[in-house]
Amino acid sequence: MKNVKMLALAATTLAAMSAPVAAEQYYGFANVSVNYLDWSEGTVDRSTAEGGQKADFVYLEVEGGAGYDWGDVYGFIDFENPTKGDWGYDAGEDAAEAFRIAAKGTVAVNIGESNWNYYGQLYSIADSSGFYEQNIVLGVSYDINTDFGLWVKPFLGAHYVHNNFIGAGFNGGMAGWVLGYNFKLGGQDFMITNWNEIEFARADEYRGFCAADTCGGPGDAGWVETNGDSTGLNGAVALWWNATSKFTLGLQYRYADNKLGTPGYQNAAIFSAKYNF
Numbered sequence: 697m698k699n700v701k702m703l704a705l706a707a708t709t710l711a712a713m714s715a716p717v718a719a720e721q722y723y724g725f726a727n728v729s730v731n732y733l734d735w736s737e738g739t740v741d742r743s744t745a746e747g748g749q750k751a752d753f754v755y756l757e758v759e760g761g762a763g764y765d766w767g768d769v770y771g772f773i774d775f776e777n778p779t780k781g782d783w784g785y786d787a788g789e790d791a792a793e794a795f796r797i798a799a800k801g802t803v804a805v806n807i808g809e810s811n812w813n814y815y816g817q818l819y820s821i822a823d824s825s826g827f828y829e830q831n832i833v834l835g836v837s838y839d840i841n842t843d844f845g846l847w848v849k850p851f852l853g854a855h856y857v858h859n860n861f862i863g864a865g866f867n868g869g870m871a872g873w874v875l876g877y878n879f880k881l882g883g884q885d886f887m888i889t890n891w892n893e894i895e896f897a898r899a900d901e902y903r904g905f906c907a908a909d910t911c912g913g914p915g916d917a918g919w920v921e922t923n924g925d926s927t928g929l930n931g932a933v934a935l936w937w938n939a940t941s942k943f944t945l946g947l948q949y950r951y952a953d954n955k956l957g958t959p960g961y962q963n964a965a966i967f968s969a970k971y972n973f
Contacts (some may be wrong), residue, residue, distance in 0.1 A: 726760035729970040750794035771801040796823040868897030885938040892931035924959030
């Protein structure tokens with residue numbers, strides 16, 4: 697049921713981005729891609745040592761976005777380990793190799809004629825092992841555009857989390873940005889992108905759990921870290937080569953710290969091939 701809800705959410709988001717609206721559209725894009733994420737050996741070792749699980753995986757992605765005179769929308773849906781979605785998951789298997797669906801949608805609504813926006817972000821992930829988490833961020837963002845190919849959209853908001861293991865509640869705040877830079881090299885079109893999220897003042901429940909009756913929270917004997925400190929980092933920087941108007945190749949550096957169920961630094965390379973509509 698959770699996966700069905702996520703599919704409905706993603707479908708609604710993408711439909712909204714492509715549907716005609718009574719507004720002036722400034723830009724729009726949509727693509728499908730196949731991607732391979734390769735965790736570094738150090739990340740796998742650190743994750744295993746801390747009781748977490750990391751495994752390389754393939755994922756398929758549908759992505760799209762659009763900008764209008766009232767604001768911007770963006771969304772994607774990922775199908776991770778797509779060959780594992782066969783109703784045959786064994787609870788004794790490595791959860792890192794489970795079939796997963798991840799979906800994200802963002803909306804920025806202009807505040808008057810300024811570059812400020814009301815900002816909302818929803819991210820959900822669920823897998824066939826039974827794990828589920830949903831993150832909601834509500835706040836403000838700001839548009840920075842230049843005439844030399846660089847754009848930046850920083851944001852700040854309150855962070856609410858729903859997780860099947862720990863329940864639901866406010867999880868401090870989140871600050872971050874998305875940025876892009878378009879340029880030419882050797883007559884070819886390239887783009888650098890970066891998305892970055894910093895979680896801060898996180899709830900103890902999100903940081904870990906007590907494995908002893910005498911434990912009262914972080915720092916006590918019996919405290920087991922899952923996401924580590926009160927702050928966490930999550931993001932990726934990418935180089936894209938637009939080989940043609942329809943075909944794009946990308947190399948991404950994926951990074952996280954005190955996030956993704958591991959109280960430490962994690963990094964991976966992602967190799968991507970996109971078809972642009």
